[in-house]
Amino acid sequence: MLASRVQHFTESVIRETTRIAQRYNAINLGQGMPDFDPPDEVKEAACKAIRDGFNQYAVTWGTAGLRQAIATKMRAFNGLPWADADEHVTVCCGATECMMATLLALIDPGDEVVIFQPFYENYGPDAKLTGATPKWVPLKDPDWSFDVDELRAAFSPRTKAVILNTPNNPTGKVFSRAELEQVAALCREFDAVAISDEIYEYINFTDRPHVSIASLPGMADRTVTISGLSKTFSATGWRLGYCVAPAAITAGIRKAHDFLTVGAPHPLQVAGAAALALPQSYFDGLRDHYQHRRDLFVPYLERAGFNVRPPDGAYYVMADFSALSALDDVSFVRRMIETVGVAGVPGSSFHDPKDHGRTLVRFMFAKQDDTLRAAGERLMNLRAALGNP
Numbered sequence: 001m002l003a004s005r006v007q008h009f010t011e012s013v014i015r016e017t018t019r020i021a022q023r024y025n026a027i028n029l030g031q032g033m034p035d036f037d038p039p040d041e042v043k044e045a046a047c048k049a050i051r052d053g054f055n056q057y058a059v060t061w062g063t064a065g066l067r068q069a070i071a072t073k074m075r076a077f078n079g080l081p082w083a084d085a086d087e088h089v090t091v092c093c094g095a096t097e098c099m100m101a102t103l104l105a106l107i108d109p110g111d112e113v114v115i116f117q118p119f120y121e122n123y124g125p126d127a128k129l130t131g132a133t134p135k136w137v138p139l140k141d142p143d144w145s146f147d148v149d150e151l152r153a154a155f156s157p158r159t160k161a162v163i164l165n166t167p168n169n170p171t172g173k174v175f176s177r178a179e180l181e182q183v184a185a186l187c188r189e190f191d192a193v194a195i196s197d198e199i200y201e202y203i204n205f206t207d208r209p210h211v212s213i214a215s216l217p218g219m220a221d222r223t224v225t226i227s228g229l230s231k232t233f234s235a236t237g238w239r240l241g242y243c244v245a246p247a248a249i250t251a252g253i254r255k256a257h258d259f260l261t262v263g264a265p266h267p268l269q270v271a272g273a274a275a276l277a278l279p280q281s282y283f284d285g286l287r288d289h290y291q292h293r294r295d296l297f298v299p300y301l302e303r304a305g306f307n308v309r310p311p312d313g314a315y316y317v318m319a320d321f322s323a324l325s326a327l328d329d330v331s332f333v334r335r336m337i338e339t340v341g342v343a344g345v346p347g348s349s350f351h352d353p354k355d356h357g358r359t360l361v362r363f364m365f366a367k368q369d370d371t372l373r374a375a376g377e378r379l380m381n382l383r384a385a386l387g388n389p
């Protein structure tokens, strides 16, 4: 009965892991959502917006106030001095819809899209739903660097776009300016668009500033920069994302967005403008809090017997369990849930084909200190629970 475009999708491994974790009452370090709230003033702004009557459809591509706040932020933080609220900004239902609307706007069936892997779980299905053929480029353990010759080999005259994500889920990699310049040079050479998911832009633990590929020479006209409020304001349930793109691409994104969802929630957009206007100390504090959580949790993983490299950004850590167990990643995560009660995501779910990442598990650390400590203590029992003294 089902159309072929969805027939081959299996249920998201992340959601499946969440279900099993619930059954065993496990601490879930799988799915990427914080166990804490947005700032009080942002929550208050949302309640006020509802009370003040912002309850009907907003302008399809986003309220003027939110688009202006986004354009201001893109000029100041992302280095895009040309960003204009009316010409370049589209607000969607999460970065998730931004990515889908962007691909729908750009891709014809048979076009190729270059994607680094391990990759954020949605990119594969996004490409398939829009008829794109993914061309995978490996990011290599342990520092998640890529081989520029492999990247070049993935480009062809059929390449329409490259998807990149910095800071990166699941690896924590923060692409260097030099790496982004290599990607940009290939985009210019092959007349391809860079689609840059920067949703973790403020969670960067390096001493290098966040670099948006759109700010590099010759890239303003061929880049879609995607971000959102989910991660920066711990508001994953608000479903607010945005894309900033040249006017010609923006026109296509807006058409796709209009027919997909009409618009994002109006009162939350009003609150989103207030969120983006928070003082710089909020954004610095966000990074510091996550760095603290990373430094709290990663040593537990090391003591439990995982091989890890502390991530440079985002709020995930990829851990290699091959010194602990010879199981494959899916069985390992199941055993970890059943025996010590901690859930992560099997590494293969970030790969295509799925025979890669079989010794990896991704943990997320957007959790309160007590939750991370409790998970860490449980993991101390893992070696024994696996019958591995």
Ligand SMILES: Cc1ncc(COP(=O)(O)O)c(C=O)c1O
Residues within 6 Å of the ligand: 032, 093, 094, 095, 096, 097, 120, 165, 169, 197, 199, 227, 228, 229, 230, 236, 239, 240, 241
């Ligand atoms: C890289 C990346 N992009 C996008 C998303 C989803 O963002 P949103 O909640 O804005 O749809 C996530 C969520 O985990 C993510 O990790």
